[in-house]
Amino acid sequence: MSSHTRPPQPGIRLHVDLDGDLRPHRSAKIEARLRVDVAADGAPTDLPAVQLAVIIAVDVAEPHRAAVRHALPTALRALPDRISFAVLGSGPEPVRCYPRGDDEWAVADRDERRRAAFVAGSLPLHREGPRPAGYAAWVAAARALLAGRPVSVRHLVLITDGSSAAGDTRLEEELDACAGQFTCDVFAVGTDWAPDPLLALAERLHGTAEFVDDGLGHAITAAIQRLRRVHTPRLPIEVTVRPSVRQVSLSEKAPRPHRLGRLPRPGRPHCWSFPTYQWEQGGRDYLLTLVADSDADPLETELQFAMVSVGDVHVPVTARWHLPGQSPHHAPAGADSVRSLNATAIMRDDLRRGLVALQEHRWDAARRYLGQAARLAVRFGADWVLDEIHAVADVEDAAAGRIRLRTVDAGALGPLILRAGSRPGGPPAEAVGARPGPRCRGCGTPAGSEARHCIACGEKLL
Structure with a gap:
């Protein structure tokens, strides 16, 4: 990127x-x-595909081949003309399986899509043997490959069943190295993955993390289509x-x-x-x-x-x-806006903490966090939060935060935790437009339209 x-x-x-x-x-x-x-402001509807480079990485064990057998060829056949792409398969380390030979990148056209879809049918996946590398190895491989493709939008699509995450202690370090280099969407399949590293990948690399039970090919295609709507990388x-x-x-x-x-x-x-x-x-x-x-x-x-x-x-x-001991004559106009933003963040965090506590059988904590999330969801009209809570509890009085937990399979909570941490929030309040402000004549530092003195040198603005 x-x-x-x-x-x-x-x-x-x-x-x-x-x-x-x-x-x-x-x-x-x-x-x-x-x-x-x-x-x-007049920019074309879609970013030209020639400005995109996408890696599709398949971090999946052999028993889950069915999850990607049809989805990956479908997604490859749907690639737009002239997009740069590469496909990585699984092994003890990530393996580049397309394009083959000396070329690191393929540029999509009818023949390249057909060849890539054919090769995807024999994609190498994790098998019995050496323990696979962790998520850090996948983002490191993507960083090295994308470094040689100087286009506007560089992106990793990581498909994982969690089989390579064990013992991964280098993820934070590698995410620091990848900051600003590319973005990443994560698609989880199966039931054996842990939500936290997937959410870390999505948060630090400015993408999304979601569970895909069916329709993986469509999910990959939709992610690439979204990249083409990027007006400002x-x-x-x-x-x-x-x-x-x-x-x-x-x-x-x-x-x-x-x-x-x-x-x-x-x-x-x-x-x-x-x-x-x-x-x-x-x-x-x-x-x-x-x-x-x-x-x-x-x-x-x-x-x-x-x-x-x-x-x-x-x-x-x-x-x-x-002045200490005195109160302002009126409540500042922006105070409610900041409090609302913080409260919405707390609602998301409470929902996620409650689901994690439920997964770990900490019933009192789960009841407390989910009840707090329900109360805030009513306040902010966040129906999606209430829907998530309804999946694991009976909501007796949402406004009061009273819920009754139900017996839920702990393995089914992973997708809910991913959605709590990565799902888009509701539309923020309408903003007021701000026009470019003046600049200091002495040092050239920009100033807001209401500023009276330069923040850098202290000179009075004219």
Whole structure:
């Protein structure tokens, strides 16, 4: 996955909500909700297939061959013309089984699709013998292969039954190395896989993880079609902070929970870049968290703690330290927005924790977490959460969080846990458009439309 994007550039709108009245403290936490909307603005409907490189990796043991016997050839026959693709099979280490010979990549046309579908019928799978490598080996193989394909969108489709996950201790290290290199969708088959590493792959590599009981070929095809709807493969969100801010973090909350890594900007010690990926037309919600010291700041004065920049759009994050012992005259407009974002994240987490507790036969914990998730689901109208709870419990009073657990096969809980951790959330609230703001004439640093002084050099903006 590279930083290349295709013209024309998308239209971007950015809006910031936060609780602007803070209590002074040496390590005060400031939370802001960022809403970023991207519009196609004349870009073609589909990304040209020549700009995509996809690896289909089959991490499946021989007893589960039936799960991929027909699905994989079906997906290969449906590849769009001119897409770059490769197929990896299973062994003690990932094995490149198509294209064969010296070529690392195939470019889809009628003949390539036909040959690939034929080869897929004899795809090597895990057999008795040496223990297969873990998930780290699959993403490492994908990283090495994709490094030689500098196209706009680089993606791994990993099909797994969990047979190679045992003893995998290098996954976090390898995911750090893969950050920003490519994205990944995971399709789980069978019943012997653990949800946590699959969710880690999806979260860290900005994709999805889902259980597929039937229709695997269609699921792979749909994932590739979604890649073609990507208007902006990589869109960094930059955060420039005042010197009193000691910590900065940014996480995507909707439509899917993703942990974002931050990159320093050379020569700009107070600026951080958070790359995001695979932007289709639409919006996303992020939670920006700052930890700031108040020792040298004035009280009851509007201060700019950060500048958020997406493309040429810049919005300030402003707040004030409130006098100790006093309350603001009114509730800040952004406080409810931030609380709602946090509560929605808690709802997802409670649902997942409850299902995991149920899988581990910790009944009291399962009842507590699922009850809390039900109560929040009523508050936010998240019917899908209630549907998931109904699969494992009788909901006596959702608003009060009262449920009665049912006897459930622990092996059937894996798909529910995957959905709780990777399923898209509901549509976020409508955003207010933000227009590009001014720049400091002295140092050129961008400023929000309401800013009065430069965050970098302190000069008054004209």
